Amino acid sequence: MDCCIVSALWYFVALYFLIHFLCFFFADADFTLLWACLVGHRPGNKLKGLVVWVTGASSGIGEELAYQLARCGSRLILSARREDELKRVKRQCLERSNLQDDDILVLPLDLLERMSHEEKTKTAVQYFGHIDILINNGGRSQRSLCLETSIDVYEALMELNFLGTVSITKQVLPHMTQRGTGSIVTVSSTVGLIGAPLATGYSASKHAIQGFFNSLRIELTDYPKIVISTVCPGPVQSQIVHNAFTEELNKPVTSAGNQEHKMSTGRCVHLMLVGIANGVKEMWIAQQPFLLLHYVWQYAPTFAWFITGMLGRKRVQHFKAGLDADCAYFTKPKTS
Numbered sequence: 194m195d196c197c198i199v200s201a202l203w204y205f206v207a208l209y210f211l212i213h214f215l216c217f218f219f220a221d222a223d224f225t226l227l228w229a230c231l232v233g234h235r236p237g238n239k240l241k242g243l244v245v246w247v248t249g250a251s252s253g254i255g256e257e258l259a260y261q262l263a264r265c266g267s268r269l270i271l272s273a274r275r276e277d278e279l280k281r282v283k284r285q286c287l288e289r290s291n292l293q294d295d296d297i298l299v300l301p302l303d304l305l306e307r308m309s310h311e312e313k314t315k316t317a318v319q320y321f322g323h324i325d326i327l328i329n330n331g332g333r334s335q336r337s338l339c340l341e342t343s344i345d346v347y348e349a350l351m352e353l354n355f356l357g358t359v360s361i362t363k364q365v366l367p368h369m370t371q372r373g374t375g376s377i378v379t380v381s382s383t384v385g386l387i388g389a390p391l392a393t394g395y396s397a398s399k400h401a402i403q404g405f406f407n408s409l410r411i412e413l414t415d416y417p418k419i420v421i422s423t424v425c426p427g428p429v430q431s432q433i434v435h436n437a438f439t440e441e442l443n444k445p446v447t448s449a450g451n452q453e454h455k456m457s458t459g460r461c462v463h464l465m466l467v468g469i470a471n472g473v474k475e476m477w478i479a480q481q482p483f484l485l486l487h488y489v490w491q492y493a494p495t496f497a498w499f500i501t502g503m504l505g506r507k508r509v510q511h512f513k514a515g516l517d518a519d520c521a522y523f524t525k526p527k528t529s
């Protein structure tokens with residue numbers, strides 16, 4: 194009898210570790226976010242009727258955010274520079290949801306034109322009366338070696354990804370503190386937590402974002418109903434590589450390379466919305482091996498340097514050879 198109980202216990206312990214092992218290696222989000230997926234609030238229940246302002250809504254993650262939020266029944270403010278693209282996204286939102294025309298405000302905005310941000314925020318607040326959630330999503334990446342990159346590119350990355358985001362946040366935040374409620378969600382990146390070659394300036398701008406919002410969150414402890422969240426996605430299918438900065442300000446990327454190995458935009462945005470619906474403060478959203486790298490970087494930095502050194506070297510070599518650098522980790526790289 195005793196033997197049976199011991200065997201059963203061993204069986205459950207083994208099962209417990211097996212489940213954890215599988216979760217760890219096949220998961221595409223951190224444990225808190227996965228837990229929220231399992232037992233937390235559904236985005237459709239929590240976000241219905243809320244006013245959500247999405248920057249960078251004309252493509253990629255921002256566009257998909259617009260579609261999934263529309264399906265949740267959120268009222269939307271869609272911002273990016275190109276009005277025609279925003280109108281296209283609005284039309285798609287209306288087709289895919291029960292929202293009415295006046296539930297979606299198209300509000301063209303350039304994150305670099307900081308002088309316009311006060312006026313844009315006033316327009317948004319006047320239209321809906323308030324803003325429940327600001328999603329700071331607009332931004333650009335980088336594909337260039339530090340030694341070859343003009344300092345102007347570094348300035349542009351900080352102006353857009355960091356100062357543009359801070360500027361909008363500083364306009365919206367007083368409305369939230371006045372109401373005592375709201376969420377500010379900012380799309381950072383895996384490279385906001387760890388380094389990556391070919392993205393020294395981009396990674397620095399996302400590290401700056403992490404530092405800013407991690408500090409702001411603590412400053413706002415007197416406002417327990419204001420949630421500050423950062424999202425750290427690994428590679429996701431979007432226009433990000435196509436739109437990336439290179440070594441010179443106006444030099445385009447020659448080839449965006451293969452996107453197939455990246456996480457689908459739909460999955461990334463679904464996980465983001467679960468995190469937002471459950472007030473998750475930091476979301477790690479990435480396929481393996483990137484998710485694993487997040488953990489290793491936190492718990493064993495020396496080992497993390499060893500792995501990133503190996504992978505990064507390969508990436509730089511492929512880039513220098515004119516191959517698809519982003520594919521370097523996964524498949525035989527194709528000529529770009």
Ligand SMILES: NC(=O)c1ccc[n+]([C@@H]2O[C@H](COP(=O)([O-])OP(=O)(O)OC[C@H]3O[C@@H](n4cnc5c(N)ncnc54)[C@H](O)[C@@H]3O)[C@@H](O)[C@H]2O)c1
Pocket residue numbers: 248249250251252253254255272273274275302303304305329330331332333334353380381382383425426427428429430431432433434436
């Ligand atoms: N796709 C990825 O692999 C990935 C990974 C981690 C983080 N991110 C982050 O996700 C966010 C969205 O990027 P994406 O992958 O959807 O790329 P994307 O290029 O498809 O979308 C970027 C959006 O930002 C907008 N934008 C760019 N410059 C702007 C400006 N000056 N003013 C206003 N809007 C501007 C673009 O118009 C577009 O709507 C970015 O902050 C990016 O850094 C992306």
